[in-house]
């Protein structure tokens with residue numbers, strides 16, 4: 001097992017990464033304030049992993065409430081959130097009851113937001129079971145739900161007490177979901193870690209095959225990058241926005257296509273290629289660098305062409321992005337592989353050209 005720390009003063013927490021962690025109750029017990037937990041999962045993950053996590057807790061004398069939600073991005077909404085509150089209230093969960101998110105990013109974001117708001121805040125633990133959630137969403141404390149008009153529009157920054165990433169759970173993950181997670185792994189290489197990008201180019205087929213050493217290293221290095229960024233800019237006043245590479249385009253795709261039609265990671269991949277295209281138009285990336293970005297996405301079986309629903313509709317949706325400032329869309333663009341910037345200083349006509357080229 002490897003351990004990293006997200007350093008946030010008295011809210012610092014460990015990320016444990018390794019095999020067979022779900023049943024290692026001794027990793028969880030020190031973080032519980034009360035002998036009661038509510039595990040939130042979904043109809044896909046619960047049959048696979050609920051009892052592996054819940055039984056050792058029960059054996060250790062912990063009362064375990066199971067909350068099982070419908071599966072899918074389309075359920076990351078206020079109605080599902082209400083269902084979580086209903087269960088917590090019906091079971092008389094208290095301020096010191098810990099919520100445990102067992103699942104991918106949808107479960108993590110929903111559970112984290114429920115924890116941030118139930119009784120004005122209860123402790124929570126992330127047990128991510130997708131590659132995407134192990135490398136990104138379980139770390140850093142962004143929690144929330146979608147609104148029909150925009151992605152993640154309602155939420156809170158609220159840090160977990162612990163992240164437990166059990167690599168064994170990835171064995172049951174469908175390939176399409178694995179690819180979606182790789183999109184966020186590639187992101188770290190592109191925004192701040194050129195050596196990692198080089199390493200990913202060499203090791204992509206082993207990562208896609210979930211070679212243990214390669215997958216462990218990719219998850220560790222991704223979490224290390226994310227933890228470093230979050231530690232210096234928890235509330236996205238500056239550098240943290242780099243973690244949004246491809247997301248202004250990607251969130252527009254997710255919303256326009258209907259939540260869940262394009263997976264988050266797929267939309268981020270196509271959005272990252274759009275950001276690279278605009279960066280090239282601005283003279284910041286050369287053609288060879290853009291080709292490297294497309295090639296690595298294709299090696300991960302990710303889309304490199306965005307859907308065409310019209311430049312005007314892209315712009316309308318992108319105006320809803322949380323990074324918009326004084327009405328101006330701010331984008332994460334590349335100055336090199338391994339170096340990204342947040343900027344409103346791009347040519348609007350060139351953005352229009354990038355958007356018009358969507359497939």
Ligand SMILES: NC(=O)c1ccc[n+]([C@@H]2O[C@H](COP(=O)([O-])OP(=O)(O)OC[C@H]3O[C@@H](n4cnc5c(N)ncnc54)[C@H](O)[C@@H]3O)[C@@H](O)[C@H]2O)c1
Pocket residue numbers: 042044045048071072073076103104105106107109129130131132133136137138139140141142143152169170171172173174177180181264265
């Ligand atoms: N909070 C953040 O910082 C952050 C970061 C990135 C993404 N996100 C959010 O995360 C969500 C995407 O997360 P995701 O890609 O994990 O999607 P997801 O949570 O929908 O999980 C993907 C699918 O895999 C299933 N699944 C999960 N674990 C499994 C396993 N071990 N075996 C078999 N099936 C399994 C799920 O039930 C689901 O059907 C989006 O809503 C995105 O906005 C949040």
Ligand SMILES: O=C(O)C(=O)C[C@@H](O)[C@H](O)[C@H](O)COP(=O)(O)O
Pocket residue numbers: 136140142151152184236240241243244247322
């Ligand atoms: O942690 C962050 O910061 C990120 O931006 C990570 C992203 O991968 C993630 O998709 C996040 O939920 C997007 O945040 P949003 O603020 O653009 O909704």
Ligand SMILES: [Zn+2]
Pocket residue numbers: 136184247264268
């Ligand atoms: Zn993301």
